[in-house]
Structures are given as C-alpha cells and as structure tokens.
Amino acid sequence: MTEPRTSAVEGLEDLFAVLDRVPFVAGVKRDAGRLRRLLYERRPARLVVVGHGKSGRSTLLNLLMDRAVLPTGDDDALCDGDWIGVDAYGSRVSWLELSPGTDAALLGRAIREGGPDAVIALIEVEASDARATLRLARDLARDEGRVPVLVVLAQTDRVAPRRARELSRDLAEQATELGLPSSRVFSVSAPTRSGVTVFADALIEALPRCAQLESARAMPCARASRLRIAREIVRASGSLAVTVALVPLPLSDVAFLAPLQVAMVSSVAHLAGRAWDRETISEWAASVGFVGGAGFGMRWGAQQLVKLVPGAGSFISAGIAGAGTAALGKSAIAWFLEREV
Ligand SMILES: Nc1nc2c(ncn2[C@@H]2O[C@H](COP(=O)(O)OP(=O)(O)OP(=O)(O)O)[C@@H](O)[C@H]2O)c(=O)[nH]1
Numbered sequence: 142m143t144e145p146r147t148s149a150v151e152g153l154e155d156l157f158a159v160l161d162r163v164p165f166v167a168g169v170k171r172d173a174g175r176l177r178r179l180l181y182e183r184r185p186a187r188l189v190v191v192g193h194g195k196s197g198r199s200t201l202l203n204l205l206m207d208r209a210v211l212p213t214g215d216d217d218a219l220c221d222g223d224w225i226g227v228d229a230y231g232s233r234v235s236w237l238e239l240s241p242g243t244d245a246a247l248l249g250r251a252i253r254e255g256g257p258d259a260v261i262a263l264i265e266v267e268a269s270d271a272r273a274t275l276r277l278a279r280d281l282a283r284d285e286g287r288v289p290v291l292v293v294l295a296q297t298d299r300v301a302p303r304r305a306r307e308l309s310r311d312l313a314e315q316a317t318e319l320g321l322p323s324s325r326v327f328s329v330s331a332p333t334r335s336g337v338t339v340f341a342d343a344l345i346e347a348l349p350r351c352a353q354l355e356s357a358r359a360m361p362c363a364r365a366s367r368l369r370i371a372r373e374i375v376r377a378s379g380s381l382a383v384t385v386a387l388v389p390l391p392l393s394d395v396a397f398l399a400p401l402q403v404a405m406v407s408s409v410a411h412l413a414g415r416a417w418d419r420e421t422i423s424e425w426a427a428s429v430g431f432v433g434g435a436g437f438g439m440r441w442g443a444q445q446l447v448k449l450v451p452g453a454g455s456f457i458s459a460g461i462a463g464a465g466t467a468a469l470g471k472s473a474i475a476w477f478l479e480r481e482v
C-alpha cells in the first residue's frame with residue numbers, strides 16, 4: 142500500500158509513466174527506479190519490537206522520534222500484539238510491541254495485518270533471559286523472508302559501563318549462536334540518550350527504500366541518514382535531468398523538469414521535518430537568491446516564487462537541466478539539512 146500522494150509528488154506519476162515507455166539506458170532506469178521507491182512509493186516503516194514487558198520498548202520509540210509519542214512506565218501498557226499507527230505532526234511510524242510470551246494466535250494475526258520491515262530485539266540490562274526474545278525475533282524475521290533484526294541492549298545507564306560492555310558481548314554471542322543474521326548489539330540509555338543516534342541511522346539503513354524517507358523524517362537524530370537520502374535524491378534527479386536534455390522525450394523539458402525539481406526540493410524539506418508550504422518555499426527560495434543565485438544566473442522575484450508552488454506552472458526555465466537541478470538540490474540540502482543544529 143502506498144501513501145496518498147502529496148501534490149509535490151503527483152507530477153512524478155506522469156514522469157514515471159513516460160520513463161517506462163522510453164528505451165533508456167540501464168543507468169537512467171536505475172535512477173528512475175531509485176527515485177520511484179524513495180519518493181513515489183514512500184510509506185511509514187513497520188517496526189516490530191520484541192522484548193519483555195517494561196523493558197523499555199515504548200521508551201525506545203520516544204527516543205527515536207524525540208517526542209513522547211507513546212505512554213511509558215506505569216501508564217497503561219499498550220496491548221501486546223496490536224499495530225499502532227503513530228502520526229506526530231507528520232512524523233509517522235507503524236509500531237508493534239510483542240513480548241516473548243505473546244500468544245501465538247495473536248502473533249499470527251498481527252503479522253498477517255502487515256509484515257514488518259525490521260524486527261528489533263530489545264533486551265534490558267537486568268533481564269535474566271535474553272534467549273526467548275532473540276529466538277522470537279529470529280523466527281519472525283525468518284518467516285517474513287529477509288527482514289533485518291537489530292539487537293538492542295536497553296537501560297545501560299543502570300549498570301556500570303564495564304558491565305554494559307560485558308552484557309553486550311554476551312548478547313552478541315547468543316545472537317550468533319541462534320543464527321541471527323547480524324550479531325551487532327546497539328547499547329541504548331534513555332536518560333543520557335546515548336546510543337540513540339547510532340541506532341537510528343543503522344535502523345533506517347536496514348529498511349527497504351520505500352520506508353527510508355518517512356523514517357528519516359520521523360527520527361530527527363538520524364542526521365546522517367537524512368543527508369544520505371537527500372544526496373541520493375539529488376544525484377538521481379540530476380542525472381535524470383541530464384537525460385532530458387540529451388534524449389528526445391514525448392514531453393517538453395519543462396513538463397519533465399518541473400515535477401522532478403519540485404519533488405526533489407520538497408522531498409529534502411520533507412526529510413528535514415518541514416511542511417511543503419508557502420512559508421518553507423519562500424524561505425528556501427530567498428536562500429537560493431542569496432547563496433546560490435550566481436550559480437543559476439538568475440534571481441527570482443516574488444512573482445516567480447509563487448510559481449514554485451507545486452502544480453502552479455513552470456518551476457524553472459528549460460535552459461537549466463542537469464547542473465541546475467543538482468545545484469538546486471545542493472542548495473536545498475544546505476538550507477534544510479546542513480543548517481540544522
Ligand atoms: N533507567 C532507565 N529507565 C528506563 C530506560 N528505558 C526505559 N526505562 C523505564 O522503564 C520503564 C518501562 O519503559 P517502557 O518504555 O514503558 O517499556 P515497555 O517495554 O514499553 O513496557 P510496557 O509496554 O508497558 O510493557 C519506564 O518506567 C521507563 O522510564 C532507560 O534507558 N534507563
């Protein structure tokens with residue numbers, strides 16, 4: 142299931158339809174495929190977290206999203222075995238908490254409702270038995286095909302650093318013995334937030350492409366992932382734009398470039414957690430005039446800025462194709478992502 146289209150991505154539909162019919166070289170097909178999965182087929186990640194009750198599962202999601210999106214501690218526990226669709230101001234994740242003791246029928250139902258993109262095995266430092274958690278995570282991942290499993294040692298602040306390192310090593314050994322695909326262990330502590338960024342970036346990298354963009358938006362600490370994905374979008378958009386200049390297409394350059402560039406810049410803004418509205422657009426466009434205007438050989442006036450609104454006509458003159466697209470993308474990255482503190 143894909144997401145409802147935003148207007149910025151709508152124009153891409155025609156673009157992809159045309160690309161499907163044109164006999165392009167493999168590289169272009171690859172760029173188009175990448176963009177399609179990242180932007181057009183994007184959806185929130187479906188994450189399953191396996192761990193004993195009160196091990197810190199909901200806390201982990203709150204840390205990743207940098208917001209109290211789920212109740213923790215003595216608040217009402219979330220029902221084992223129910224998917225929760227989290228949407229916090231456009232930051233979206235589907236989350237399912239399971240414990241090793243989850244009833245098999247419930248488990249089957251939950252997985253039938255939506256296969257996970259990744260399984261997190263979460264073991265709290267004072268847990269007496271990690272095996273049951275690791276085994277369930279492994280079995281879920283196996284049943285679903287090649288789903289990545291990430292092992293987390295939680296609440297590391299509750300033991301001495303040395304003890305945490307020992308526990309992490311033990312856990313890695315157990316994961317290997319049980320045949321888990323990766324035996325890397327991520328140590329995380331809520332009060333200090335230590336390990337959260339490293340884990341968030343590893344998690345996003347392990348997800349299928351179609352779930353990466355929404356996840357990077359939802360997890361503000363994953364700055365490396367945001368930059369990586371944004372650069373990938375800009376690279377792919379730039380090389381597609383070059384193709385437009387070289388290959389005769391059953392579309393005019395402007396009809397092709399406009400949706401591509403709007404989708405590219407709006408996706409970078411989206412990655413940074415911004416809404417693609419008039420305020421965001423004007424702010425960025427002003428930065429282009431200031432920072433990169435010379436590179437484009439043009440300055441945009443207020444009237445031209447209005448044209449940046451998705452669907453409102455020509456975004457940029459046809460003369461600016463590949464290099465212009467790449468420069469626009471880089472300026473969007475600089476403005477929306479590299480400026481973040
Ligand atoms: N010291 C410390 N406490 C933590 C940490 N992570 C979670 N906790 C506490 O552990 C308790 C349980 O955390 P939750 O996130 O609710 O755990 P859960 O696995 O979702 O629990 P239920 O869904 O209610 O079964 C809460 O009181 C948290 O504040 C941590 O890293 N360090």
Ligand SMILES: [Mg+2]
Pocket residue numbers: 198199200212213218219238
């Ligand atoms: Mg919980």
